[in-house]
Amino acid sequence: MATDVVMPQMGESIAEGTITKWLVKVGERVERDQPLFEISTDKVDAEIPSPAAGVLTEILHEAGETVAVQEIVARIGEAGEKSAAAQPEPAAAKPAAEEKEAAADGSEPTAPASAGAPSAAPAPAVAPAAAAPASDSEAERVRKVSSPLVRNIAREHGVDISGLAGTGIHGRVTKRDILAFLAAREAAPAAARAAAPAAASGKVATGFHVPAYTAGENVVVEPMSKIRQITAAHMRYSKDTSAHVTTVFHMDFTKVDRVRTRARHKFQEVNGTKLSYMPFIFKSVCNALKANPKLNAAIDGTNVVFKKDIHLGMAVALDWGLLVPVIKHADAMSLIGLAKTANDLADRARAKKLKPDEVQGGTFTITNPGVFGSLFGTPIINQPQVAILGIGAIEKRPVVRSDEDGCDTIAIRVMSYFGITYDHRLVDGADADHFMNDVKKTLESDSWPELEPYL
Secondary structure (H helix, E strand, O other): OOEEEEOOOOOOOOOEEEEEEEOOOOOOEEOOOOEEEEEEOOOOEEEEEOOOOEEEEEEOOOOOOEEEOOOEEEEEEOOOOOOHHHOOOOHHHHHHHHHHHHHHHOOOOOOOOOOOOOOOOOOOOOOOOOOOOOOOOHHHHHHHHEOHHHHHHHHHOOOOHHHOOOOOHHHOEOHHHHHHHHHHHHHOOHHHHHOOOOOOOOOOOOOOOOOOOOOOOOOOOOOOOHHHHHHHHHHHHHHHHOOEEEEEEEEEOHHHHHHHHHHHHHHHHHHOOOOOOHHHHHHHHHHHHHHOHHHHEEEEOOEEEEOOOOOEEEOEEEOOEEEOOEEOOHHHOOHHHHHHHHHHHHHHHHOOOOOHHHHOOOOEEEEOHHHHOOOOOOOOOOOOEOEEEEEOOOEEEEEEEEOOOOOEEEEEEEEEEEEEEEEOOOOOHHHHHHHHHHHHHHHOOOOOHHHHHHO
């Protein structure tokens, strides 16, 4: 008997996934738990393992298609085995399948033509799932067609989400829908903006548009990947939401570099993971966040939400986009624990093995463009956080040093520029500077007792 392969639900609020690549072709044998296809969702890219061993007999949805969770995307059986789709279905089962298909695209079901079969009476029309019964309250309808994240964004910006036409499965209002609506509303002139709520149920105007190319121009046009579309919308939303300000500090890594150089080989032998500069940075940031809770907060309307836990997001650059895995309860981890967790998350991000909850819940983000040679950057805040730290290249530089007698000399030190971008709606310049000075104090100290056994 053939085994159905379904689109998995990669998180509580995720209603659909886009198939980005099939890793096995029809007719090829696959083992249980062998990667079968890749998907992209609003939260994470992932490889989906095969639920059974056998031969991939049928692919029902090709790469590029967006499919509702729990919908069948393929079947696995034995070579030559007939798939369930090829066998006649009982007449009573047809309306349910047609109803599901109709709900997905918002159209009314139609009976498929069957060669040689008598014409049957059309099934009764079924309203799309997005249209809630009249008896449903507005709150119930909103719950059905949007995720908690979408509702929070709508509430913060005063949008009546019940009037928006969602593009998700069953008319669900997705994060991309609400962000597109907000971007269009901001771009519209004042007069048109006043009429935006009334037009919310129609097609959202895109505002002023400059063509990217002209007819006959020598170009190659490729569709954005789902992760790139989400990143673009999230970055635009962040710039529209937060008052971005960046300040830059020069950090001395000389002491960290010395202890790391002496400890790293034995550290890797004992713990099975490399010792980079990042665990030292994570530890310094956690200490600074404890002393400066504003930087570990969020804004909810006119309220400030102080996060008691420190969950560090670490940006990971991938060939196909950017992911931010989260080190949960980073403040409770040792230097060794931070190194192991960070390396594991980064490796699994590149291998598309992350779970949705591993890229959610961050309270502060660290990005490291310096690994590519950048001196420093002005990163965009990862909403709903209020700050993000950018790490510049860590390298030897000439620095003026003063001795106890006040004599100045030029010394070679291991230095880096740290850029902190913060939301000026909540964080003042003094708050950001106090935070950065605390990070600097830890990084430039001699106290790394956890590494003494490796020296």
